[in-house]
Amino acid sequence: MSAIESVLHEQRTFPPPESMAAAAAVSGMSGYQALVAEAHRDYEGFWARLARENLTWHTPFAKVLDESNAPFYTWFADGELNASYNCLDRHVEAGHGERTAIIFEADDGKVTHVSYADLLQRVGRFANALRKLGIERGDRVVIYMPMSIEGVVAMQACARIGATHSVVFGGFSSKSLNERLVDIGACALITADEQMRGGRALPLKSIADEALAMGGCEAVTDVIVYRRTGGKVDWHPGRDRWMHEIAETQASDCMPEWVSAEHPLFILYTSGSTGKPKGVQHSTGGYLLWAAQTMKWTFDWKPSDVFWCTADIGWVTGHSYITYGPLAIGATQVVFEGVPTYPDAGRFWKMIADHRVSVFYTAPTAIRSLIKAAESNAEVHPDRYDLSSLRILGTVGEPINPQAWMWYRKHVGGERCPVIDTWWQTETGGHMIAPLPGAIPAVPGSCTLPLPGILAAVVDETGQDVENGQGGILVIKRPWPAMARTIWDDPERFRTSYFPQELGGRLYLAGDGAVRDKDSAYFTIMGRIDDVLNVSGHRLGTMEIESALVAHELVAEAAVVGRPDDTTGEAVVAFVMLKHACPVGDEAARIARELRDWVGKEIGPIAKPKEIRFGDNLPKTRSGKIMRRLLRSIAKGEAVSQDTSTLENPGILEQLSTLAQ
Ligand code: WT7
Numbered sequence: 001m002s003a004i005e006s007v008l009h010e011q012r013t014f015p016p017p018e019s020m021a022a023a024a025a026v027s028g029m030s031g032y033q034a035l036v037a038e039a040h041r042d043y044e045g046f047w048a049r050l051a052r053e054n055l056t057w058h059t060p061f062a063k064v065l066d067e068s069n070a071p072f073y074t075w076f077a078d079g080e081l082n083a084s085y086n087c088l089d090r091h092v093e094a095g096h097g098e099r100t101a102i103i104f105e106a107d108d109g110k111v112t113h114v115s116y117a118d119l120l121q122r123v124g125r126f127a128n129a130l131r132k133l134g135i136e137r138g139d140r141v142v143i144y145m146p147m148s149i150e151g152v153v154a155m156q157a158c159a160r161i162g163a164t165h166s167v168v169f170g171g172f173s174s175k176s177l178n179e180r181l182v183d184i185g186a187c188a189l190i191t192a193d194e195q196m197r198g199g200r201a202l203p204l205k206s207i208a209d210e211a212l213a214m215g216g217c218e219a220v221t222d223v224i225v226y227r228r229t230g231g232k233v234d235w236h237p238g239r240d241r242w243m244h245e246i247a248e249t250q251a252s253d254c255m256p257e258w259v260s261a262e263h264p265l266f267i268l269y270t271s272g273s274t275g276k277p278k279g280v281q282h283s284t285g286g287y288l289l290w291a292a293q294t295m296k297w298t299f300d301w302k303p304s305d306v307f308w309c310t311a312d313i314g315w316v317t318g319h320s321y322i323t324y325g326p327l328a329i330g331a332t333q334v335v336f337e338g339v340p341t342y343p344d345a346g347r348f349w350k351m352i353a354d355h356r357v358s359v360f361y362t363a364p365t366a367i368r369s370l371i372k373a374a375e376s377n378a379e380v381h382p383d384r385y386d387l388s389s390l391r392i393l394g395t396v397g398e399p400i401n402p403q404a405w406m407w408y409r410k411h412v413g414g415e416r417c418p419v420i421d422t423w424w425q426t427e428t429g430g431h432m433i434a435p436l437p438g439a440i441p442a443v444p445g446s447c448t449l450p451l452p453g454i455l456a457a458v459v460d461e462t463g464q465d466v467e468n469g470q471g472g473i474l475v476i477k478r479p480w481p482a483m484a485r486t487i488w489d490d491p492e493r494f495r496t497s498y499f500p501q502e503l504g505g506r507l508y509l510a511g512d513g514a515v516r517d518k519d520s521a522y523f524t525i526m527g528r529i530d531d532v533l534n535v536s537g538h539r540l541g542t543m544e545i546e547s548a549l550v551a552h553e554l555v556a557e558a559a560v561v562g563r564p565d566d567t568t569g570e571a572v573v574a575f576v577m578l579k580h581a582c583p584v585g586d587e588a589a590r591i592a593r594e595l596r597d598w599v600g601k602e603i604g605p606i607a608k609p610k611e612i613r614f615g616d617n618l619p620k621t622r623s624g625k626i627m628r629r630l631l632r633s634i635a636k637g638e639a640v641s642q643d644t645s646t647l648e649n650p651g652i653l654e655q656l657s658t659l660a661q
Contacts, residue, residue: 003460004471004532006515006524007603008445008544010402014409015441016418020391024300024438026452032439035452046453047075047481051285054292054328056090057081058258061285065479070506071499072486073479074262075286082256083265083288084127084160087327088120089256100332103306103355104149107196107338111354114149116330119156122149122247124254127157129246133222135188137162137257140267142186142220143313144168144177144208146195147337150226150243151313154190155266155323159284162257164264166279169314170195171622171648174210176277180269182216183279184488190243192226193233198342205233261285267488268316270426278497279488280316280426286481290430291325297451298420298431299359299392300438301331306389308334309361310348315623316426317396321361325430340366345373346380349412353386360412361394361422365624367404372556372579374411382411392437394420398625399525401547402444409444423447423525425510427498429482432456433523445547446517446524454480456523458514463503468521471541473529474514475507483508513541531628533562534570538606542628545572545609548602552595554578559618559626560609563635571610573635574599575618575656582614582655611635615656620648631656 021028026035039046044064051061061079091099097117104112114122135141141163145151151167158165168180181189191208194201205225212220225233226243265284269277295301307326311317326333334355340348348370352360374381393413400408400421409419419442423433433456435441435448442448450456455477458466466472476483487494499505513526526532526541533540542560549558557577562570576595583591592612600608613634619627627647633640634657644650 003466004513004515004526004539004541006469006471006526006544007540007607008547010443010445010524013441013443014418016438017416020300020418021438023302024436025296026300026436026439028439032436032449032452039453043453043478050293050453051076051079051289051481054289055081055086055285058085061261067479071479071495071508072491073483074485075283075481076261079261079285080258081261081285081288082160082162082258083284083324084123084156085256086288087156087159087324088116088123091116091330092120096330099330101327102149102152103332103334105334105336105338105351105355107199107342112149119153121252122153123156123160124252125247125250126153126243127160127254128250130157130163130188131161131254132246132250133188135161135163135222137259137263139163139188140166140184140186141188141190142166142168142177142181142184144170144172144189144191144204145226145313146170146192146204146228147312147335148192148226148228149335150192152323152335154226155313155319156327159265160254160256162259162263164267166267166269167314167319168269169312169622170204171314174207174214177208177211178214178217179277180279181211181220183277184267186217186220188222188224189220190224190226192228194229194231196229196337198339201229201231209234209236259284262485264485266319268319268426278490278493280484281486281488282429282482283485286483287429288324288328290480290482291320292328294431294451295321295325295329295331297436298422298434299361299394300436301329301359303330305331305358305391306334306356307331307359307361308336308352308355308357310336310340310366311361311363311396312623316429317361320430340370341373344380345370345377346385349380349382349385349387352390356389358389359392359394360390361396363397363624364395364400364404365398365620367395367400367408368550368557371404371407372577375579387412387414390414390417392420393417394422396422396424397623399527399543399547400445401550403547403551405444418442419444421445421447423523427484428476428480429484432476443520443522446522448522450523458516458523459503459507461502463507468516469518471513471515471526471539473503474510474512474523474525475503476510477507479508528628531561533560533572535562535572535606536568540607544603545574545599545607548599548607549574549576549595551602552598554580554591555595557618559628559631561628561632561635563611563632565610572607573611573613573631574609575613575615575631577615577617582616588614613656615652617649617652619650619652619656622648624648
């Protein structure tokens with residue numbers, strides 16, 4: 001196989017604003033390079049220093065990295081700590097109890113402030129209640145809850161008593177919930193009566209009841225229910241309990257359980273594009289260290305900041321950048337229950353203005369849909385809102401097309417805020433490649449350079465480095481503290497999925513294609529390796545063709561897949577959502593022609609879509625990722641046979657199956 005070809009060349013560069021660079025945790029390229037050099041000189045010493053600086057240890061560690069059982073690495077294994085102590089008690093003990101930990105905004109706009117002292121008490125009471133139910137260190141507790149203060153409390157309470165939590169996103173079906181409860185051998189489930197999204201109450205408890213009734217999870221003896229709406233729920237006496245009732249009778253003091261740094265803090269299932277979901281298992285010490293350190297480096301956190309990560313606690317982003325990272329450093333953060341489009345698509349901008357948010361972290365899919373909304377309705381355009389409090393913008397989850405990046409910078413960031421494109425994964429625990437805001441000049445569409453201590457590289461199919469300018473496979477060459485430790489109950493799958501023999505068995509395989517720039521050595525992610533197209537012998541990543549399409553003024557979103565073709569091997573098929581209504585007939589044919597020519601000019605004839613299909617939307621996972629494997633079936637004219645239960649908007653498949661241009 002030949003390497004992946006890179007066809008887009010981005011020229012625009014945005015250096016850090018001088019004032020930010022001067023005050024930043026990592027200041028200027030020299031500051032960045034000094035840290036990179038420190039890690040290079042003494043890898044273990046570097047990580048040990050960060051682990052001591054960022055965390056409070058109950059028992060200090062002596063051993064740093066143990067590679068004897070690779071790829072099952074351990075970090076700081078003889079050290080002991082507690083994640084909840086690090087997120088709460090130590091800030092209160094340091095005199096910051098009155099500081100606001102969470103500014104919670106409910107779906108209906110109601111705002112609640114919770115201080116660090118309050119949060120510690122709530123976590124303490126609930127942790128005592130869990131202990132009273134007999135839940136102990138090492139037990140697995142599944143959390144199936146809405147975005148809420150209680151959701152954060154539930155996670156922190158598990159951490160406090162050494163129980164390993166596994167959060168299942170509240171949008172998942174009873175079948176998905178059942179599979180996870182069974183796989184993990186949960187002893188308790190924490191849920192809510194209902195959740196509020198976009199003005200509507202949606203069930204949770206009844207789905208949880210269904211999941212439990214499906215069987216295989218008889219070990220779940222306690223179901224704890226947070227009362228969010230007061231809606232009617234079925235009750236199983238002896239098994240079900242109200243969260244507030246079991247907590248209110250408990251003392252707020254709760255002795256944290258001191259655990260080894262290697263103790264599993266949580267297991268999070270990745271949706272994965274094929275096969276059974278993988279229960280990605282994370283450690284306590286290495287994970288928390290990186291959640292905290294990346295808050296300081298990537299978001300250059302300052303005590304005066306108001307941080308807002310819009311992810312759900314059901315995803316790793318919500319773990320690292322809501323429940324653990326911000327609390328570990330004592331930050332003030334916004335937690336939002338609702339959706340970006342309710343009551344209108346100006347909600348994010350209004351909330352930034354209302355809470356004076358200074359660091360804002362969201363996903364490209366949200367940005368693209370808000371661009372579409374803003375361009376068809378001036379009322380919800382970010383230009384209408386006072387966004388002057390912002391100083392840093394972040395993005396995560398998918399490649400961000402340069403067009404969307406530029407819009408985000410201009411209209412949300414007022415051309416003053418660095419846009420930080422953070423590449424990482426559920427398995428990496430925290431940020432891996434990102435432009436540090438006071439140090440690294442940003443380039444639209446590129447996640448730029450690895451964080452200090454992270455040895456990212458681009459290799460070919462045999463594990464050899466490729467030259468800069470050549471696309472290839474993104475790998476990490478050395479273990480890092482926040483990396484996943486295993487796949488729950490399936491260590492062999494951990495080894496074969498992430499440390500394949502083909503690459504020599506020592507490189508961490510991320511599964512993404514990437515290219516490094518010839519001059520700057522910056523990384524650009526080209527999409528998943530499984531999605532690479534082969535057109536007339538040219539291997540093309542999906543990201544670049546999609547970015548070319550999105551750069552056209554009419555296009556809001558695009559997804560590109562390959563379809564078998566007699567002459568070219570594979571032909572490019574593009575699924576396109578326009579900023580205005582989905583076109584039909586002659587108009588569709590005309591726009592398709594225009595887009596084909598456009599891609600031909602932007603990239604070259606090789607990338608021209610043979611076929612373009614317009615739709616009102618694209619099929620996405622519940623975390624907002626485009627499901628290209630479904631689109632491949634549609635492009636081939638096959639019936640969609642894959643599991644569509646993780647799809648956000650199943651109705652869209654039918655529309656995309658027709659209307660080829
Ligand atoms: C995959 C990981 C990371 C937390 C949320 C997603 C894609 C993620 C970027 C980015 C290009 C990105 C990759 C990666 N991805 N961030 N900044 N640029 N691609 O976690 O569900 O484990 O997904 O998301 O393909 O492998 P996840």
